[in-house]
Amino acid sequence: MTGQSIPGEGFSIAGVERIASGDIKEACLERLARRVETSGAREVWICVPLEMGSVVRTIFYALRNHTAEVRFIPDFRDMRLLNHRMSEVAGHLAIDLSMTPMSGMARVIKRLEDIFIGAAISLLIFPVCLGIAIAIKVSSPGPILFKQYRTGANGKSFKVYKFRSMEVHEEENGKVTQARQGDPRVTKLGAFLRRTSLDELPQFYNVLQGRMSIVGPRPHALAHNEYYKDLVESYMRRHKVKPGITGWAQVNGLRGETDTLDKMERRVEFDLWYIDNWSVWLDLRIIFLTVFKGFFNKNAY
Template sequence: MARNTQGLTERYPAQLIVPIIDLVAVVLGGILAYGWRFETLYLHERYVLAITVISLFALLLNSLLGAYSRWRATRISTLLARLMLVWCVVGLLATSIIYFAHAAERYSRLWVGVSLLLSFIMAGGARVLLQLVLRQARLRGKARRSIFLVGPSHHLINVARGMRASPGEGYSIAGVERLSHTPDDACLERLSRRVAVSEAREVWICVPLEMGSTVRSIFFTLRNQTAEVRFIPEFRDMHLLNHRMSEVAGHYAIDLSVTPMNGMAQVIKRLEDIFVGGLISLLILPVCIGISIAIKITSPGPVLFKQYRTGANGRQFKVYKFRSMEVHEEDSGTVTQARQGDPRVTKLGAFLRRTSLDELPQFYNVLQGRMSIVGPRPHALAHNEYYKDLVESYMWRHKVKPGITGWAQVNGLRGETDTLQKMERRVEHDLWYIDNWSLWLDLRIIFLTIFKGFTNENAY
């Protein structure tokens, strides 16, 4: 039974089934929206043309974004986020064509919106259903993909644990070849026979980087096998960040530490900052004016506090805050963190810091493009110099723009970092955010900030 189910999923993969689902969703959504809007299911020819164009856009964009690639290890949230992005772009393209073709009076904008909404619900629902059905089938031992593992024992154990921790991905071990040293000809010949007998669909070569020459020998040995071959290197004691495979200068590269803000991700992040940041800036303008007047009345000195911080890729920029302390001078190169009961903090400043209202001017930094709404909080330059040699991978926080709020802040890691352990935990959360960035994660952090990120007992 397992073999038959596996054959079914191999003969009808996502690359074939899902485009058909999307096509049906767009057509059916357009027809239903037309019937709801015009009370008839007999489509005018111009709406047939519109549905055809929308379908082509949806299929093309999904293909370009890799939405039809194998789903075995893709989370449902990722699939839906990718689909929503495609549908938003499709809607923008469709409305732009209608506008520039001067055909706005011949098409119902309500029909465009409702048809896109219905088709998204159907396409997204089908994705969720397919993933759940496949996951349940794999958990019951069906639709599984057999794997033959090759490598040192300790590495194979780690890989096997990962497979057991992700049963929904549907991998099963068909055989194991343990290597205690560089394999000789006899070992390689035995490996080839065992892989053939096991009928494994894939061979995973699991060796540390120092055994790189072994990969070539094994790969050459398996040249007559039909099984797919994967190289799973071991990176012990290495903190990886947004690691992936890429192609540079005509060569394949394993990216160990790279920024996620490249290509479309960079565009999405900037659009998020412009739209959300612009809206928030308009809403908080009366509050900012009131705070500015209150600061001027209650203490002498400027309204804004300006200080250089480190931004994306190590570039320095000037960050803005409402002044919350009495005007004072510090020794060159030193920055003293505010502590509980700090006499430098004004009464109004204590309230501003406790409620994070002192951070509001940083939305101007966001509109400038020097900060993001969500990202690692920028630290003082002196703190960066101090902690970069004490906390592993500390400077990797600067691979993305700093943010007004972040994953560390909504998890309670705000305020004074008076111990090394506190800074380590903050950096750990910052790096997790960078390694797992998505638009949905940003929206989740913004949502959490509204309810629990503004006030904190550690902010003083």
Template sequence: MGKPKTMTFSERFPPQVVFPFFDVLAIFAGGWLAHWLRFGSLHLHERYVLALICIGLLVLVINSMSGSYRRWRITPVGQMLGKLLLVWIAVGITAASLIYFSHSASRYSRLWIGFTLVISFSVAGGARLLVQLALQHVRLRGGARRPVFLIGPASNVLSVAEGIRSAAWEGHTIAGVERIKGQVNDECIKRIVRRISRSNAREVWICVPFEMGQIVRSLFFALRNHTAEVRFIPAFEDMHLLNHRMSEVAGHYAIDLSVSPMSGMSRFVKRSEDIIIGSLISIMILPVCLGIALAIKLTSPGPVLFKQHREGSNGRRFKVYKFRSMHVHQEEAGKVTQAKKNDSRITPIGAFLRRTSLDELPQFYNVLQGRMSIVGPRPHALAHNEQYKELVESYMRRHKVKPGITGWAQVNGLRGETDTVQKMQRRVEFDLWYIDNWSLWLDLKIIVLTVFKGFINKNAY
């Protein structure tokens, strides 16, 4: 038997116990301070105390439902604060709705409610930030570590070990390694279990490919009397996964290999972002659009807008709108010729519009329609989809989300003509990375980057 296992800080004070209590304290502290700022007094009327109790309960319920009190050790700080902000926004909307529908709006100060939510979020978020940063500092210096025993083929174990070292802030350390080849017999399983017992490992990670799944069952059964946590880390080899995660469907656990991140609250947040930001931008660019439309009409015959069918989310087709930048011409059936440098089909005003991306402005109407997003993979012509889906692996997985006016690929310089498979492959890699790592903050970052470097590009013609 090994030495007795000591508990880490986060095990002695688990977040699912500590932070619900602290969140309620943050709400009441925020309420009292907000009352002092608004009314100059710390004495709360009983109706304000009742409001704080309701807000505190809402925070606990929504935090619990969103999983904010779980995955403490391996949750990045930014993700933790982002999820907390969404919880506070949801609490604010719910509290405001309850006050409105109960006809109590005249009895509560809206400024007090706003101050309470802002202050309490700052306190709750600041506490999480300080604790997480302190723990990460301790772990990076070698403290608060959880020893892990790795089992699997040499290449898989090496890959996982490198991941542990590169994510030292998570606080894992390697307590032992068992390299295996092919199937193992009962004697080998017993030997592995004895090694795990002597290593004092808090966790056992079984790192094997799917074809060695029987080993997982055997080891899991052999460790049934051990208190170490057991994790299965499957090796997907060269599979290009998209938003992979565990889920439960029809009463069974499933490993999602390729799914859209736009579901549940994420879908609501994404659509809200498109409506709010899209509406504001549409109002601001209206005079510019009218000027461009007039310039197109006066300089070349033909319609102001160019309309073309594109493939949207989950393969649904829609008409994308652009300002016409070319002379009216007829393409061969089923063929789309990409614009090239010094292309004779491009009008003088069209060259300027394409170079500055102003020809894309009508797509904000597509956004408000709900057929596009402000940020997402750029929609390609249908003919290009047919051409590249057989040449570029996982090409069609970029259609798991709505196409966008701008995207991660575009702000990283991957605009313009894709005249080689390598260029398209590179663009698709950036698109899939965006889908796999989507967040509201990433969208806002891309929008800001688009303003500064996404409009004008040497490859746009």
């Protein structure tokens, strides 16, 4: 494989030495050291799966008399990484496999974004919220707000607020039944509020409280978390950031009822992509897209 290049990275592969799993033989180590010397390679990449991690030290020692740079590139292809990077913790080198982007200055910036944009939007929507509250009160008996515990950042529960869109009813044994098309529990006003996402407006109070963000993965009911966490890989990692009023999944059409496992897997995939690629500019883009295409959605019942 001499002369193979990696486009755009500035590397040309001088050669490949394949290592069988298990104990590495002395002859293999000698051949590897000899090939590094004769090829003039400036770097040696040790690319092995995690279960072969014990051979790294052996290879590293075999190359002790060579000046080539040595890199360990573990194989993580079967793992769903999140904000992976190298770091130093308490004097030890660490490979961070699943990390939140909201640490240090990023956490401060995200919170300032929520405070300033959330406060501005709250002032703008106050007359709308007042009108909706009056309409709910006069159109059906029951409270104006619907309150329900959801899972927030780091798995902590919090009480989320919405405008009530259903008739007052009781669920059996803590069961949470998602609203479906033609659901008789949904009021006429509630159907409009859900279709336009206006029922979500009270969550700006959750944002100002610091329990939610304007942008982030949508919070699911606690019962849904318990059900899906063992069915969807990395499901609970979506809780590494605060839940949001809108998110990357929602502006890509993944909102409303998640009545199949495939739908939930797609939503989680988009949520994790957002966490892995977070930036202020991405948040602003999602807010912009929400205003122009996120409010009306045929999947919201």
